[in-house]
Amino acid sequence: MKSLVNPALSAPTGAPPATTAEPRPGGRQRAAELLQRQGVLAVLVLLCVVSSFLFESFATLDNTRGIAIQAAFPAIVALGMTLVIVTGGIDLSVGSVFALGGVVAAWASQYGFLPALLLPLVVCGAIGTLNGLLVAKAGMAPFIVTLASLLGARGLLLALTHEGAKTYLVPRGSAFQKLGGGAVWGFGYPVLIALALFALGGLVLQRTSFGQALFAVGGSGDAALLMGLPVARTKVLVYTLSGLLAGFAGALNAARLSSGVTIIGVGMELDAISAVVIGGTLLVGGAGSVSGTLWGVLLLGVIQNLINQIGSLNSSYQSVVSGGFLIVVVVAQRYLSAARRGT
Amino acid sequence: MAPPEAAAAQSAPPGPDGPRDPAAPPTPVLEAVGVSKRFPGVVALDDVSFTLRAGEIHALVGENGAGKSTLIKILTGVHRPDEGELRLGGEAVAFHRPHEAQQAGISTIYQEVNLVPLMSVARNIFLGREPRTRLGLVDFRRMHRETAELLGGFGITTDPRRPLHTLGIGTQQMVALARAVSVRARVVVMDEPTSSLEPREVETLFRVIGDLHARGISLVYVSHRMDELYRICDRVTVLRDGRLVHTGDLKDTGRVRLVSMMLGRELARVRKEAAAGSPGSAAATAEPVLTATGLSRRHLLDGVALDLRPGEVLGLGGLLGSGRTETAKALAGALPLDGGEITVGGRRLRRISSAAAIRAGISLLPEDRKAEGIVPGLSVRENIVLAALPRLSRFGFVSRRRQDRVVDVFMKRLRIKAASPEQKVGELSGGNQQKVLLARWLCLEPRVLLLDEPTRGIDVGAKAEVQTLIDELAAEGLAVLLISSELEELVEGAHRIVVLRAGAVAGELTGDDVTEGALLTVLAETAPQAPAQAGAETAAADARRAAPDPAPKAAPAAGGGPADVPDQAPAAGPREEDPR
Structure with missing residues (x-):
């Protein structure tokens, strides 16, 4: 493979030039950076450890499986949202698209496995x-x-279902139903699929040119344009991906529920955005990670689970706690960003 | 001062594409032929031709609005010309996007570092053309290695993994440069690359430029710093008001001539006596109402000192980027300072802020009246009393009667032409808008009036009227600081002129010396710094601390003052490393 660097330029010429060294960032900056990147994970682990002492049913395999399957669908949606937010954009349509994907999949499932999987993706x-x-x-x-x-x-969804009056059912025992209902060691297929998608998403974001372009577009759109990056194409692609992932998550959910439920997905985009931001992705774009989003989704899932565990607490309080947490995270990020800049 | 090797290098083929016949004239690498570009309301470029020869360093100069940036953006595919064409290596090309120009070997380093701050150094350099592993993934190991090699060649050691924004601005500039040349560029365009660099960083940049030059890469170099131009450039193109004024060898073009071409003043006309008249001489003896010393701000101002007497118009001269506007802003408390003192009427301002300056009686009429002054949707009356509202109101209620009285006085006195005080300011002409702004500040009964380009963008008649008004105000005892890019306006309007250069006072013209010729000479010739830092505005800091009297009052006539001797010592002279 030929070097990209003009070979002549890297060869020393004339007298060896005086070397200019940049000072390394201090320990405090690096700690702030680490906390910004992995802070959610630390909170998540801490919360899990504490909870497993407080509630004996928390650390059981069943409960873990429950949390995992609950989190799998919002996680897939949040994955797409992460990519969009990294470019400095936002996708509010994912909740509706999630529901639409489910209905379309349930309708198409009467024609077989492939239509049920592909049609929601196309739409x-x-x-x-x-x-x-x-x-x-x-x-x-x-x-x-x-x-x-x-x-x-x-x-569109309401039109397809006659104002929600018609519910399409996934045929019992079909391959598509198994996609949502099947499990390995008790972990549902959707959980495994979500994990695979996150692994793939991480690879795309961190290790491909497309991923680099997402960061560049979000970090400085003008610079990206002047550097000759395909800014418009990147944006079109990232919103397409977000739509695909939301629709796919919806289809999976329909398979699991065996029907296209019309009333789900309302406000899901806000949960997804919360998870992404809690996961350390900057809402203004340019920085973020897929793994952070995964931790963010799990954290919200665990909080919900705990409130259910307490039982006496109305489950609506989950939103209050998540909201409060979101504010804490955003404030913490401001401080951490300032610390990283060394001010 | 281009050494003979440079000429040799020009005719020598820079690569396989270069001319085979050594006797043939140097092949143009990049040409713009008869290029015009219009934006809504403005002709940015009017039939401009520009030729970049193989292996040369071509200076592109001009004042604000001359069309340099537009030309650069056309050369680099950001804009498309309305008329005319681009030729690359003799063949017509059309770039639709910056990417296409880059593919063709034209790289650009913009004035503001145009990289992505949050991304790492290596990612920035390889963005859009990342090396891949066999699996098609980005090969970070190779990216980091090649980045280190590349920057090492420029004499910079830094961790390629560090986010760009953690680096100094100079190093960021080097990263931009590394990116520009690592795409196998044939042409590198640099738009004021030194404007935010430290002297040491400027040296590094020049060394790299020398390196590029030695490899036969052609450079377009935009700068306002005469010393830099004469140090590294072969040829020069001067633009003014969107038109081509001059192209030629730089060594055949004297500094004074270059400056006069940039400013559009011919030397033949400069023997004009100052129109200042008596008030100036009377004012010369008065106690200064405002004294400023040591006004400093990193990269912008370096120890500017001046005083203003009541009844006098002090002109503030200097080329673009010399710190004129910054000085005015500093005096008005609108620019945070690193150091300096301002005394008004014998009392030192303890905290320098806009509010403190206004309380002390300093008013600034800013350069950009649309963005920083006029509220077009409000009426003439409302615009005039805006700043004076606290004075005109009692318990929070504004007395309409007092407002009307004040507005009436100023509309008459400043001869503001409006249908009524209730007419919207946005409907007035530029000159009348400027007068409304002036009225707003005069309402506050200031002692010092700072006028930054008060006649820019207004028609000739209104211009004369504003100028007369300025004279009248000074005659009434106001101290006026007048900034203008037009030499004529400055020379005719001011009793005394302080010339700024690189954020410091470079000279002062008084009495009979207030002529365009003298001003031109000071603008072009003052080069007070040690040559290692020559031209670097920022240089100022170190150079001046070292030298006790760094900014000698430049004797206008003395063309070759001690300050003007360029030191050839630093080996960084770019062409000395020419391997051929």
Whole structure:
């Protein structure tokens, strides 16, 4: 493989030039960076350890499986959201698209496994592409574009189900139903699929040119453009991916529930955004990680689970706790970012 | 001062694409032929041709709005010309995106470092063309190794994994440069690369430029710093108001001539006497109402000192980027300072802030009246009384009668032409808008008036009127600081002129010396720093601390003062490393 670096340039010329060394960042900055990156994981582990002492049913295999299957679907949605937010955008349509994907999959499941899997991907991918085109080519604000498709997708869903009166069922015993209901060692297929997608997502974000372009677009769109990166294409692709993932998660959920439930997914986009931000991805874009999002989703899942464990507490308080946590994280990030800059 | 090797290098083929016949004229690498570019309301470039020869360093100069940036953006594919064409190696090309220009071997380093701050050094350098492993994944190990090699060649050691924003601005600039040249560039365009560099960093940059030059890479170098231009450039192109003024060898173009071409003042016209008249001489003896000493701000100002007397118009001259606007802002408390003292009427300002300055009686009419002053949707009356509202109100209620009285006085006195005080300011002409702003500040009864380009963008008639107004205000005892890019306006309007250069006072013209010729000479010739830091605005800091009297009052006539001797000592002279 030929070197990308102009060989002549790396060869020393003339007198050896005086070396300019940049000072290394201090320990405090590095600690802040580590905390910013892995802080959620630390909180998650701490919470789990404490909970397993407080509630004897918490650290059981059954409960773990329960948390995992609950978290699998929002996790897949949040994965797509992570990629969008890294580019400095936002995708509010994922909740509606999630529900739409489920209904489309349930309807298509009567024609077999492949239609049930592919049709929601086509429909939801198209919605994502439309979002991306409006954001990248028409220069519209992501918030507005995806708010519109949030409404649009929900409307489409209601039209398909006759105002929600008709519920499509997944045929019993079909291969598609097994995709949602099957399990390995008690862990449902959706959990394994979500883990695989996160591994893939991490690889794409950190180790591919596309991933680098996502960071660049979010970090400084102008610079990315001047550096000759395909900014518009990257944006279209990332919204498409978000739509695909949300639709796929919806299809999986329909398979698990054996029906296309129309009323789910409301407010799911906000949970996804919370998980992404709690996971350390900057809402303004340019920095973030897929693993952080996974921890963020799990953290929200564990909090929900704990509130259920307490029993006496109304489960609606889950949102209050998550909301409070979100604020703590955002404030902490401000401080950590300042510490990293060494100010 | 281009050494003969440079000429040799020019005719020598820089690569396989170069001319085979040594006698043939140097092949243009990149040409813009008859290029025009219009933006809404502005002709940014008007039939400009630009030729970059193989292996040369070509200076591109001009004042604000001359069209340099537009030309660069056309050369690098950011803009497309409305008319004319680009030729690369003799063949017509059209770049639709920056990417295409880069593919063609044209790399650009923008004035502001245009990289992604949160990403690592290596990622920034290889963004968009990352090396891959056999699995198609980004090969970070190789990326980091090659980044270290690349930067090492520039004399920079830094961890390629570090986020870019943790590096100094100079090192960031080097990273941008490394990126630019590592794409096998044939042409590197640099837009004011030294404007935010420390002297030491400037030296490193020049060494790298020398390296590039030695490899036959052609460079377009945009800068306002005469010393830098004369040190490293072969040829020069001067733009003014979107038109081509001059192209030629730099060594055949004297500094004064270059500056006069940039500013559009011909030497033949400069023998004009100062129109200042008597008030100036009367004012010369008065106690200063404002004294500023040691105004300093990193990269912008370096120990500016000046005083203003009541009844006098003090002109503040200097080329673009010399710190004129910054000085005015500093005096008005609108620029946070690293150091310096401001005394108004014998009392030192303890905290320098906008509020303190206004309380002390200093008013600033900013350069960009649209962005920093006028509220176009409000009426003339509302705009005038805006700053004076606290004075015109009692218990939070504004007396309309008092407002009307004040507005009436100023509309008459400043001859503001508006249908009524209730007309929206946005509907007025530029000159009247400027007068409304002036009225707003005069309402506060200031002792010192700072005017930054008060006549920019207003028509000739209104211009004369504003200038007359300035004279009248000074005659009434106000101390006026006048900033203007137009030599004529400065020379005719001011009793005394302080010339800034690189954020420091480079000279002062008084009495009979207030002529365009003298001003031009000071603008072009003052080079007070030691040559190692020559031209670097930031140089100022070190150089001046070392030298006790670093900014001699430049005698206008003395073209070759001691300050003007360029030191050839530093081996960093780029061309000395030419391997051929």
